[in-house]
Amino acid sequence: MSDNALTPGIVAGRLDPQHLAENFTDLHPALDDHEALVAADRCYFCHDAPCITACPTDIDIPLFIRQIATGTPEAAARTILSQNILGGMCARVCPTETLCEEACVREAAEGKPVLIGRLQRYATDTLIAQGVHPFTRAAPTGRRIAVVGAGPAGLACAHRLAMHGHDVTLYDGRAKPGGLNEFGIAAYKSTDSFAAREVDWLMQIGGITLETGKRLGREVSLAGLREDFDAVFLGIGLGGVNALGLNGEDREGMRDAVDFIADLRQAGDLARLPIGRDVVVIGGGMTAVDAAVQARLLGALNVSLVYRRGRDRMNASRYEQDLATSKGVRIITNATPIAVHGNGAVREVEFEYTDDDLNPTGQRFRLAADQVFKAIGQTLEGAELPDLEGRKIAVTGAGRTSLPGVWAGGDCAAGGDDLTVTAVAQGRDAAEDIHASLTGRAS
Amino acid sequence: MADLTTNFIGITSPNPFWLASAPPTDKEYNVRRAFEAGWGGVVWKTLGEAGPPVVNVNGPRYGAIYGADRRLLGLNNIELITDRPLEVNLEEMKRVKRDWPDRTLIASLMVPVNEDAWREILHRVEDTGCDGVELNFGCPHGMSERGMGSAVGQVPEYVGQVAHWCKKHSSLPVIVKLTPNITDIRKPALAAKEGGADAVSLINTINSITSVDLDSFSPEPSIDGKGAHGGYCGPAVKPIALNMVAEIARDPATRGLPISGIGGVTTWRDAAEFMALGAGNVQVCTAAMTYGFRIVQEMISGLSQYIDDKGFASVDQLVGRAVPNVVNWQDLNLNYVAKARISQDDCIKCGRCYAACEDTSHQAIAMSPDRVFTVKDDECVACNLCVNVCPVEGCITMEPMAAGAVDPRTGEVVRREYANWTTHPNNPGRCAAE
Structure with a gap:
């Protein structure tokens, strides 16, 4: 017991450094190669798999697990990341017990689902550790889009837009990007600066200019962004x-x-x-x-x-x-x-x-x-926002707000659970809708 | 607990579980451990001629294929017969048999196809006190290139000739071990019988390449970048072995010829299946190589329980019990109609039955929006694929339709009487039904 263990009040150093390090290590350690193969072997490759339905980003889970089982975790990572560019973080923070793993038929059969979250981490960690960014940017379109908020929704939106060849300016009010991935979430779910490393890796797509320290309503205004850009995506989260x-x-x-x-x-x-x-x-x-x-x-x-x-x-x-x-x-x-x-x-x-x-x-x-x-x-903060539904920004379809040319997604938008994975899905889908709108293919 | 004592061609063993002639039986040390573990008998690793022994490769001898969780399903080997001097093996065999008189010890032999060579080796092994000899006409690698092993087993005339020499020059019981690398297993079996052999044992290993290294492009096991085909064994070969055993057991020309069943026996159930198809005992190798000698304890307890449960007086009552039920396709009852049934209580909604049926079979399973899977009787041909791919044992079953009911697929009444292809109207060569 350290000297400070029983000290009343708010004090530092209640535990010794070794104890602290042990406490804040990975909640679920990464699977090693053998563990991953054993876990992957348990997947039944279900038809129209319930786990896919349960995933807000619709990752083809049986396919990526089969790719792991056959010794190609890099291909598995591509399967994951093509649906969810923050698949690495989601593998760490998703409440899989209420999503894919709850739906897993082996949960129904044995009370022990396939370890989908940890397998997803195994695949994405493998690829990210190799420094490989598996997507390439389409030819520049000359279109410029402002994405406000560099959290999960904004990052997913920015990446997908950049992939389609658009030029994205990504604003965030804080000094570092990542949003709740960087500033929220328990430390033992995102060790070794993973949130920051994942953003660096994501930015390798190119075409995204990051502007930190720019808050909506202070350094930038929605009216100004609508003036300067072809489209605006709001992924500002809940600041209050x-x-x-x-x-x-x-x-x-x-x-x-x-x-x-x-x-x-x-x-x-x-x-x-x-x-x-x-x-x-x-x-x-x-x-x-x-x-x-x-x-x-x-x-x-x-x-x-x-x-x-x-x-x-x-x-x-x-x-x-x-x-x-x-x-x-x-x-x-x-x-x-x-x-x-x-x-x-x-x-x-x-x-x-x-x-x-x-x-x-x-x-x-x-x-x-x-x-x-x-x-x-938490509550939505900000003035001159699009119309609200309840206490969040009202959206229709893939994140369209009441203002033309303005989309929203993530925690600031109405609908869906306030989960990282939901934010990623909404950011991605809004990006596709923006892309369709700007290229005249809107439905 | 049932007495598992087995009398196989006059050789008594405390149980029907023998270790096959293979790497596990190459030395006194191993064989003693096997007997201590409870094995009923051992076929010693194959002996060759006196003189300089064969040599083995100094790189890997085995290759494998795996199921889920790296469960070993198939093993391939390129090991030759014993590479230890004949005299050493003979002395060890003698000592072991002296100390374990109630266990069976069989000498496996492989020498060139000439009468003198066989006479010579037979005389030498008789002195060990062994209970019989097994003629290795099965090994498909290495020795076959020198005119022995499967090179003999593939020529029925040679099989019969050598069996005849052995009976002529020795009073020991003779078992002929057959290679499966042949078109019709009944031919060498019949030749063995006609040559006077007391029994056949089968199967030896199957020609195989287990895998290819996709970087070096060498077959596995790889010896300095090259690979030779090996002999395949283990659980993966059991269905092939069962069929070959049954073919010999039910053919009128070979019926009654004692069979020692070999090929992927891993549990008591496997052993019981071989015996039901006509094997008087079984030989085991890969399972012991995978798990060690102690597995025989499960085989003994499992078979005993089964014999007791069935009320059999001895293992003899199991031997051949399934043989009358092995028939040709044309003898199957075409009036038997079954339909798949899915137990909704057991279903875990994986949808594998649906994918299999919808993509590759008869579109006979319906899937509701909430993932309830049901069989469409008007499409189901009872192919059994849904049963085979279902991960939950017993969830999908094949239920026979009662006579008198109408098959919704054909619209025809299910008939009680037996009728097969030989009398079917669509058969251009049918015989008139009398």
């Missing part, structure tokens, strides 16, 4: 964070989970990253789980994840919930925060138990907390 609406929400120690995760992902030395001893995470989605698990892995002594509804309503999959509990996170459900107590800094959070319809029960409890992460959802 929902508030709890409680007194004391601004107390020291209260943070947005997304900021904590971003700091952690960008930290050069995890031993210098401060973390509370008693951490409370409020929320029930993937961000909440990522924050809670990583708080534990940094050495927080007690981590509670509190969600206002039941376990079955949590957006985090059962697999993610089990991962959290296996790391020592206590999951408390049917409890709504009602007060943040403390004198300057947070000391306790008070909750009230609620029924499944969120009606208060009158029963209350307090959790000790020197650090609280809020993870109750």
Whole structure:
């Protein structure tokens, strides 16, 4: 036990560096060649395979697994990447347990699906490690397209447009591209700077000019982009964070989970990253789980994840919930925060138990907390956007917005799950639609 | 537990599982380990003439093909007969037989086709106390180029001649080991019988190239960039061996000739199938080479349980039990009509039956939008491909139609009585049904 393990408050170095390194290594280590062959052999090569249907990017999974089984992981990678240019990241972060692997017939037969996600990683890692970019750019069309947001949707859109020969300017508000791949997502799902390496590899297609530090509504305006470019794609994600609406929400120690995760992902030395001893995470989605698990892995002594509804309503999959509990996170459900107590800094959070319809029960409890992460959802930010549907940009077809020449996809657009793989599919499909529009082949 | 004691051509073994003449039986050390593990008998690695022994290659001797998870399905070898001096082998055989009198020890022999050579070797092996000899007319590689092995087995006249010499010059039981590299296995079997052999054993290995290295373009196993065809064995050859055993067992000319069944025997089930098709015992090689000698324990326990379950008094009651059911195609009942049935409870919705039927067969399986697969009886010819490709055993079955029912495919009533091609109206050479 290090000196800081029991120290109250928010301090760095709760664990020794070796322990930290072990905690933040790959959640699922890469398959070696033999493991990949054994795993690939289990695929039945189903007809009209349910796994393909379950994949938002429609990757031909039986084909790529057969290509691995026959000793051609490079061909497998091409099969994957032709549908999903961020197949490497998706192999790491997709909730496969609710997508392809849930649909796998061997899940139905034996409760043990083919390891599709890890096989996808095996294939894409093989090709990317060889430095091979398997696509070539078509002859330049002279068309110019602005893609706003260099997250999964924007990257997928930019790559597909560049492939078709268009010139793409890719804007992002942050200093680095990658969006949530770079700044979100638990560190143990994207080790060794994979997000950055994948973007570098993707950019090898050529024809994409990256402009970082350019935020929509500040350095660039949608009206200006529509003026200057033949088309605009918005993949700006959800920049805002929902508030709890409680007194004391601004107390020291209260943070947005997304900021904590971003700091952690960008930290050069995890031993210098401060973390509370008693951490409370409020929320029930993937961000909440990522924050809670990583708080534990940094050495927080007690981590509670509190969600206002039941376990079955949590957006985090059962697999993610089990991962959290296996790391020592206590999951408390049917409890709504009602007060943040403390004198300057947070000391306790008070909750009230609620029924499944969120009606208060009158029963209350307090959790000790020197650090609280809020993870109750993100919101779209920005002015002069196209028409909204609810709190997101309304789209029809392949991401067409209410404004002519403006498409949108990813988390900022209405429809679809807020998943990396969904964003990639929407970015790709919008690119095809933009291409069709600009070349007069629109349907 | 059933007594598995087997009497094969007068040779008694505690069980019907012998190790075939092959690399595992080349030395005293191996054979002792085999007997300790429980093998009922051993056919010693083939002995050649006295004098300087043969030499083997110094590179790889084996090539393989694999199923899922690198399960070895087929093995190919280019090893020759024993490359140890005859005297050494004979002394070791004598010692082993002395210490294991209840186990069977057979001497496998291969010498040039002349009477003196065979007389000489027979006299030498008799002194070991072995229970019999097996004439190696099967090895298809190396020795065949020198006029021995399969070069003999492919000429029925030679087979009969050598069998005759052996019976003439020795009182030992003689088993003739046959090569499958021949058009009609019944011909050398009949020649062996007519030459006086007590039994045949089959199959020896099949001419094969297991694979080609796609960088060096050398066949495998590769010796300095070149490869020679080898002998193929293991689970992959079992269907070929079963057919050849059955052909000999059911042909009127060879019926009753004792058979030692060889070819891909890996489990007790394989052994039982060979015996049901007429083999009095079985010989095993590849399975032992893949998993070690201890597999015989599963073979013993499995066959015992089966014999008990069936209520057989001994393994003899199993031998040949399936032979009457092996017939020519023209004798199959054309009035037997079956239809595939898919158990929806067992179906895992992989759709392989649909792909196989839709792409390559009779378009007799329907697929609903929610992936429910059902058989279209008006198209199903009961070909069995869906059963074969289904990953779930027992999920798809072939169900016979009752007599009197109408086959929706043909619109004809299913008839109870047996009728085959010989009397079928479409057969231009049919005999009138009496």
